[in-house]
Amino acid sequence: MTDAPITIIGTGLAGYTLAREWRKLNADAPLRLFTTDAGHFYSKPVLSNAFAQNKIPEQLVISDVAVMAKQLNAEIIPHTEITRIDPESHHCYAGEVAYAYSQLVFACGATQRVIPIAGDASAVMRVNDLDSYQAFRARLTSCSAKRVTILGAGLIGCEFANDLALAGYAVSVLDVAPYPLSRLMPVEAGQLMQRALQTLPMTWHLQTHAQQITALEHGAYCVTLANGEVLDTDVILSAVGLQANTQVAAAAGLTVNQGIMTDAYLRTSAADIYALGDCAAVQGVVLPYVMPLMQGARALAKTLHGQATAVHYPAMPIAVKTPACPTVIAPVPPSQAQSGTWQITHDAPESTTLKALFHHQDGSLLGFVLMGKAVTEKQALVAQLSSGLS
Incomplete structure (x- = not known):
C-alpha cells in the first residue's frame, strides 16, 4: 500500500497541524483527511470564550475546507465518519466504502462525557465543536435566556462561566x-479562583451534583441537586470533561485504555497506525x-516521513482564559503528584495574586500555578522547569 495516501x-x-508539518517534509505525496463535520479550520479552545465577544461560528473559522485542501494539497472528505479499520489490508471504511492507506493517523479527538441525570437529561447541552457552539448560541438567544447552569468547575467550566457572566448571564456552577480546578490546583489557588469569579454574577454549588432535571414552562428548567438545593435555570451546559474517541480503534483490535495507547513515537499496537491529540494516550498518559x-504533530510528521522521532x-504551561483571575498553570505530572509538596505565596486574603510551586522531595520544580500579577513570572519558571526536564 505504499502508493496509497497518508x-x-x-x-x-x-489533524490539520500534523498535515501542515508533514507537508513541510513532503510536498507532493498523496494525503487524505476525513472529518465528520464541514472540515473548516478553527481553534477549538476559542469556543469557551467566544460568547462574550459576540462571535458567531463563521467568525471563528480561520480557513474554510476548500482553502485547507488547496494549502495542504490534500483530499479532504467532509461529513464522513470512518466506521471501521482493517489493519491487515490497510483499509479504512466509511460504511461500505473502502479507502486504502499507507499509514493511518487517528486524530479524532474526544467527546464530552455524559453523566447520568434523571428526568429531562436531553436538556443538557455540550459545546465541543462549531456545530454545537452554534446550537448553544441559538438556545441562549432564542429563549431570551438569563440564567445558565454549568455542570463542572474544571478548566472549560471556569472559562465558560467567566465568559457567560461577562456577557451578562447569571451563572451557577456545580x-x-x-x-474549582481541583485536578490542577492546590486548594488555596482554587479558592482564590472561586472568590475572583464570584465577583461576577455567579454562584457556586460545590461538593454536590445535578440529580434530576425537570422541564418548566416557557423553556425553563428546574435542576435538583444531590444536597437538596433546587435551581431554576434557562440553559444547562455540561463541562464535566472529555472522553477520548477510541471506539473504532478498539473494534479494530488496537490497545486502548483512557485513550488509544501509543509509545513515544505515537505508534499504536497495529503496524502503520498512529494516534495524536486528545484521542491518544501517549505512554499511558492523555x-x-x-x-x-503541537509537539506530537512535529515529531509524528518526521516519523511518517521515515525519520523515526520520539515526542x-x-x-x-496552560493559560486559563478567566479574565477575572488571570492564571497560568504548569500541571504536575500525574505520576509525580505524591512525590512532593506545594509551596504557596499569597499576598493577602483579598488579593488575586498567588504563586504556588510544586517541588519534588529532591528540591526540583515539577509544576506551578501563577495567578493575578504573579503570571509575570511565567517565563522564568518555565525556564527553571525546562532545565529539570532536559
Whole structure:
C-alpha cells in the first residue's frame, strides 16, 4: 500500500497541524483527511470564550475546507465518519466504502462525557465543536435566556462561566469537588479562583451534583441537586470533561485504555497506525491540551516521513482564559503528584495574586500555578522547569 495516501482521521487542531508539518517534509505525496463535520479550520479552545465577544461560528473559522485542501494539497472528505479499520489490508471504511492507506493517523479527538441525570437529561447541552457552539448560541438567544447552569468547575467550566457572566448571564456552577480546578490546583489557588469569579454574577454549588432535571414552562428548567438545593435555570451546559474517541480503534483490535495507547513515537499496537491529540494516550498518559498536541504533530510528521522521532514534551504551561483571575498553570505530572509538596505565596486574603510551586522531595520544580500579577513570572519558571526536564 505504499502508493496509497497518508490518511488522517480528523480535521481538528491535531489533524490539520500534523498535515501542515508533514507537508513541510513532503510536498507532493498523496494525503487524505476525513472529518465528520464541514472540515473548516478553527481553534477549538476559542469556543469557551467566544460568547462574550459576540462571535458567531463563521467568525471563528480561520480557513474554510476548500482553502485547507488547496494549502495542504490534500483530499479532504467532509461529513464522513470512518466506521471501521482493517489493519491487515490497510483499509479504512466509511460504511461500505473502502479507502486504502499507507499509514493511518487517528486524530479524532474526544467527546464530552455524559453523566447520568434523571428526568429531562436531553436538556443538557455540550459545546465541543462549531456545530454545537452554534446550537448553544441559538438556545441562549432564542429563549431570551438569563440564567445558565454549568455542570463542572474544571478548566472549560471556569472559562465558560467567566465568559457567560461577562456577557451578562447569571451563572451557577456545580461540581462534586470542594473547589474549582481541583485536578490542577492546590486548594488555596482554587479558592482564590472561586472568590475572583464570584465577583461576577455567579454562584457556586460545590461538593454536590445535578440529580434530576425537570422541564418548566416557557423553556425553563428546574435542576435538583444531590444536597437538596433546587435551581431554576434557562440553559444547562455540561463541562464535566472529555472522553477520548477510541471506539473504532478498539473494534479494530488496537490497545486502548483512557485513550488509544501509543509509545513515544505515537505508534499504536497495529503496524502503520498512529494516534495524536486528545484521542491518544501517549505512554499511558492523555494530555488534552494544545502544546502537547503541537509537539506530537512535529515529531509524528518526521516519523511518517521515515525519520523515526520520539515526542519530547518541554515545560507546557496552560493559560486559563478567566479574565477575572488571570492564571497560568504548569500541571504536575500525574505520576509525580505524591512525590512532593506545594509551596504557596499569597499576598493577602483579598488579593488575586498567588504563586504556588510544586517541588519534588529532591528540591526540583515539577509544576506551578501563577495567578493575578504573579503570571509575570511565567517565563522564568518555565525556564527553571525546562532545565529539570532536559
